[in-house]
Amino acid sequence: MAGSKFAYVRNFELPDPLLPGTFMVLRLDGHAFHRLSAEHDFVKPNDERALQLMDHAARDVMNEFKDIVLAFGESDEYSFLFRRSSNVYNRRQAKILTTVASLFTSSYVYHWQQYLPNTRLKYPPSFDARLVLYPSAKEVRDYFAWRQADTHINNLYNTIFWALVLQGGETTTQAHETLKGTVSKDKHEMLFSRFSINYNLLPARFRKGSILVREPIPSETEAHADPGMVLPDVSAVEPEKKPRVKTTVVLVHCDIIGDEFWAAREYLLAD
Amino acid sequence: MAGSKFAYVRNFELPDPLLPGTFMVLRLDGHAFHRLSAEHDFVKPNDERALQLMDHAARDVMNEFKDIVLAFGESDEYSFLFRRSSNVYNRRQAKILTTVASLFTSSYVYHWQQYLPNTRLKYPPSFDARLVLYPSAKEVRDYFAWRQADTHINNLYNTIFWALVLQGGETTTQAHETLKGTVSKDKHEMLFSRFSINYNLLPARFRKGSILVREPIPSETEAHADPGMVLPDVSAVEPEKKPRVKTTVVLVHCDIIGDEFWAAREYLLAD
């Protein structure tokens, strides 16, 4: 074979398997999205269309990767949780990272027009990604709590900041100055007293972020569902042959810091 | 801070720096491009429009990453060479891999319409990527020789294969059978005697692949060029302050297995 004398270069490709038995969390971040949102006139403080586009791209990723059981999105970032026992691509790190980052990006560009029909995409946007391993369920819950707490903090700040600018007539510099040293309670009050905004009545999407969760489908509706998740089945008679449960991906905007969300979905962290 | 009690989860993010002083080669591969080319009626054996789209996406990557000095593309894959001393993103592996894979994909989807104006893209295509380190110039040359030899082998096979099918009326199964056991010389002769095709006169793009090479621009034309490459400058009086040379990315379809290409561009492997 003509190429065989060069094929030794493949020996430099080193294996990169991720530790089994751990939860993989992959987080995507928009690259230079300050510029992207400025150049495409994203609505401030939140552009619902752009957030929906992110959700769409994330859903496309989950439809392709059945081992992703949960995703959380806010602003220009999205985190994906693979179930603990996932053996996707034999847990090869670069393969997983790049395929997810590529597919998400592809879907984002592909569906742009659908969500922002009157805004031409001026140039190709991109994302980076990292993959973190968590050994236990506790750390996974704390990871998602960390991201949702971040959503809350950022959104509260941005909401009052842009109210000061867009409704209050302050410059962005003045608005930063106005908010310096304020705590959460101050911001709530300022929003209400100066702008008649009750923060807690704002759309849950902005306050809580987007949660895409894979849920099993009762068997009578199976026909319409994606095949997917292997649910841990304690009562199974044949432990070797777990029934492959039809699943669907549901979008919610609820609290994931407390116990309720997780208690209702123990399978997320079970296996 | 509300999120601070969860912030410990960041401790699970481990560093992933790549060994300094080595050449990074990043190779992208299309994910399920057999299906993509079938569903979008790519011309066989080569669809020039689809190849030009790949080249465009690769060029966008090189315009963003000035440390990439060379790229080689064939079919649905593209390889990028970073100069040896590159410190892009502090040589963090996941960051480099995902940003390049994402940007390439983004550009591919973004420019699809421009190259295949009459073919609606039916779904978001994706790529995976891997990154390999090569310690010396010899291995880098052999890597690119390996890919170009592969281009030659595949293209010769595909050219005669599709001639047998499209012009010779064979089924794909028959064509595979016809070619079983043939060597390169047989294929050349079969192409010429049965289909009057002189393989060596086929477009160089198909036979040699696409080479995107970063080249310095003579100073009088600097104004139109991208700033970029730091060329090794042996004669520089101040060794600490190398002049930043304006560069441009040139597309060629030439031999890169022999010495000529490299001898004319010693800077590619110098630094």
Add this chain to the structure above:
Amino acid sequence: MAGSKFAYVRNFELPDPLLPGTFMVLRLDGHAFHRLSAEHDFVKPNDERALQLMDHAARDVMNEFKDIVLAFGESDEYSFLFRRSSNVYNRRQAKILTTVASLFTSSYVYHWQQYLPNTRLKYPPSFDARLVLYPSAKEVRDYFAWRQADTHINNLYNTIFWALVLQGGETTTQAHETLKGTVSKDKHEMLFSRFSINYNLLPARFRKGSILVREPIPSETEAHADPGMVLPDVSAVEPEKKPRVKTTVVLVHCDIIGDEFWAAREYLLAD
């Protein structure tokens, strides 16, 4: 500084931290111990003196590394379990691996004379080591069960094998032949019927291996103990300041496959 222009070579030292929140298990194996045991006339099938020397070296390691809570030894190998939250050497892999391997080896050579007073050590013996991460308590238990099951299998085989050779007059080749295809029950019976050996009455050290376990010392005897383990303390009023409990390292030769051992020492896998 004279050396400063060379100091850049330190940049090639890459970080190698191990994932937090996982159990580190470090396993040492004797290098070429077939030869070592042959050249120093180790008693067959088990040389108690050599096993005690291994135990001594392992204990020295545990006295130095307070985060090791359990060790298991058989033949020429020893496994060490670090508590899950250990931050020894900031979890740097090479540092942990080499320091433990070096100290164990050093102690082995240092104390040789004490355990084999009439056998001069003919040359320096060595060990290799590997480090494996386990995310959960279940896997840690299964790891130690795997090693103890291995001890059982090997020891049963070696016991009957050497009985055939030393008492039965078979050559080693004949003995291997005699044992081919026999299962556990056959070996037990052969031992009893031909050599009047009741396997279950053989020393527990040979049948179960050596378990070194770190145990807390009741406070009245604290003065004689090594300070060490930080025990998880559910009732602590000040969660930030766990009392440092005095511990001691105890040698036992008991079953660690079943639940009893672990149920009596929940702290081993707690933290």
Add this chain to the structure above:
Amino acid sequence: MAGSKFAYVRNFELPDPLLPGTFMVLRLDGHAFHRLSAEHDFVKPNDERALQLMDHAARDVMNEFKDIVLAFGESDEYSFLFRRSSNVYNRRQAKILTTVASLFTSSYVYHWQQYLPNTRLKYPPSFDARLVLYPSAKEVRDYFAWRQADTHINNLYNTIFWALVLQGGETTTQAHETLKGTVSKDKHEMLFSRFSINYNLLPARFRKGSILVREPIPSETEAHADPGMVLPDVSAVEPEKKPRVKTTVVLVHCDIIGDEFWAAREYLLAD
């Protein structure tokens, strides 16, 4: 098999191959050798016996690992260079690191008595080790230059420091104070004017460190040599079958910062 249901724990052992085509440099460092030298009354500023013991242990390592072509020792540290194409243990990092660290330590303890016959070793000493990859010959040379420059700086300081203490009657605190701010030239002069010591006439071992270099043996003396190094043989008629050259390990105390040492031994960095 009794243990088979636990054997899955082996899946957590991940591969750790080192990049091919790079020079591996392994550096050992004494663990807490300040205490070791104090408790065993090492001669100040240099204890020739202890240094010879280090050299002996390093030589034992080189006799075992034929791919180590060079070693450099000073004080309580030793660096080993593997030839670039070494495939020892399939370049598995943990295996190489721990075996070398263990063997060095073993030899150190084993031969202690021989070099310090009147000093009983009070406890088992230990070493740690790290492994660094260098892509090119230049970096390897600079690595060894870095260590030898360090030897010079430390030894000059220690020589005058201990002269001030042992001959000059200063306390260690006073001696540090006396030397504060002095440059190399000052120290040379102080040594000569106050203690009549011509630094350049001190033993080369102290000033230059210990270099153990693998050298080929002319064929007529082959019988007495260790088989070892595969020398790159440009004139070989059969390139696939390089003659295995007998080698020996030679101890020298010469300059390795300049070109002379390396120019006389091009094979060290050739392959």
